[in-house]
Amino acid sequence: MEMVGGGPWEPGEWTDDTDMAIAIAEVAATGADLRDPSAQDSIVARWHEWSLRAKDVGIQTRQVLTTAARGGEASAARARASSEALHRRTGRTAGNGSLMRTAPVALAYLDDEDAMAVAARAVSELTHFDPDAADATVLWCCAIRHAVHTTELDVRIGLHNIPVDRRPLWIERIEQAEASRPADFPNNGWVVAAFQAAWSAITTTASRAGTARAEHLRLGLDAAVRCGNDTDTVAAIAGGLLGAAYGASAVPLEWRRLLHGWPDMTARDLVALANTVARKGRPNRGPVYSGLRIGTLAAHPHDPNVLLGGVGVLRDLPPEVDAVVSLCRVADHDVPQGMPHIEVRLIDSTDPDENPHLDFVLTEAVRTVEQLREEGRTVLVHCVEAYSRTPTVAALYGARLRNIDVADALQDVLTALPHANPNPVFRNALRRLRNVNLLSEGTPRHG
Template structure:
């Protein structure tokens, strides 16, 4: 494994150590609400083919798992466990916090409609329900199948940035994003993608600008150029071009493509869904970053009104948890 980078210069210097402004709180909530909205929007189209550019996309539910309109899937449910820990002021660099996250995931997975194959394999029958045990299980999965680069850790990484908005916290965030990814996904690509996306979410909350390249200096040196090329490829492609979007690399590329070519939050999420296949996850990933850029206020009220999911939360509850995570 490549050595992790030493801390480079900060990528933005806008002060946020003071009390967060209303705009920052709106964008922080947007990282959570935008992701949940993308997740629920894509739920009814999951596993389907790409759609024409003019195809209507709606918050209709349905799909393979008979989702209710506005019901989020495993993407948001797993993110909620992280968000609740941050809202309680629990640090992600402490295995006691990660123990609680893993325990919550294991409890959720028992009756969940949909759990990703890799995540189910890692968490199924886990004993004890601890971070250390989860990492061992994730490594065993990787060693058995010689890969573990599914998109299941990237889909849930949006809230991680909320605890690291202060000045000079990029390095702490990069380490936290990778640590949370490693609980279920041992492959470097998965950890890299979570670092890139989490740092982009942080930057967007602080500045209102979506830029996935701000995270490149926080990757090991030998992996920066390959990721830069992947990002560039996404910018000249469409979400539908990434037909292996269950792989974390193409999931990130599809999401970034939707953001690059889209305009409003709604346009971005509809583009992500029209890309087909793992629609809820790509739209959830895109939603975290475009929501951090545009804020929760950019999510249509009609969508916010019907958003709901495990463990009995709605958009208002997610907004409250996001605000608490930022303030703590």
């Protein structure tokens, strides 16, 4: 699957699904309780502000927001009244618009399932008053919360939060999704079909991921976008749950490089916003480098157009560098401007829980460097001190570039970086990757 754009959207630009979720996340990131009317007022006001210039807004959502803003500032009370009136008048307010944006609600209540269920239903009803829409958001939020805590994918985990008389129907719908393909739910503008298509995309691709669990995120999203009709929404729904289970490190770096959208945000901004929501608005302590050898800089022994360094090099980039791959956290004031900057979540730790997709992440990092070099760029690959993460990625890159053994490539890198010493878990990963497809799919053309 490639991000090619379409219509008014650029490659990698997210659509209204993510736009509306961001508005919820922005409010949750202040530490506000989304059950409070004042927090819901802020959400509705932000949605209305966004809708005035949005490239696309759902018909029902626009109708509710327009009505809510008549005669004054849009408010939650007016939005909910408009949503309810529309439902009473038509009986058709079960679109997928509230499910597609619900993931931030789950992040805001990772420690309180009961509060989360109330908030999910309340935020859904601001634009979609049908009980099916609210039920779907509650079930999906419960599944997201469970996935964050356990990495398990279980959409039944929240059934106890659904009214007793509606539970059998939802069980039937879930079972139908698991026995079908995503394309079997073509009416996916309806929240139930969108729910089923997303869950089908997830469950029918799980076994194909094999031992590389991170691949399930890509496979599930690929299945979602191929289901037809409202594919971006089905993918947004599926992505919220898959991302909760596998984390940001499972997102292909090629996608993260392109991701951007309203309101002038990038993948880095989305990660920061999600973290702030999960922390309930509490500030995150930035990286501290005092006493560390952060100014290390050396040329890659097998490619002079790849530089290996510490994070301090970002503060005085060599003039030839026009792309950066960061293998550690980077403070906002150190983020390079005017060039591709790809951040890789790779923790220098021997705890396997810190890097649940280590082989996948290392492979992605190397392929990213290769892609940047194919574009003719001079690439800085760095971590904090070029001590453990950088030499590990550099060794894999060199082995593939020169078609040599990884152990020999690592020794060459350690000669260039004499103070470096990859941790034992990273060294084991190098040995695992020695004979896998990363090193056998062909030698890059540059170099």
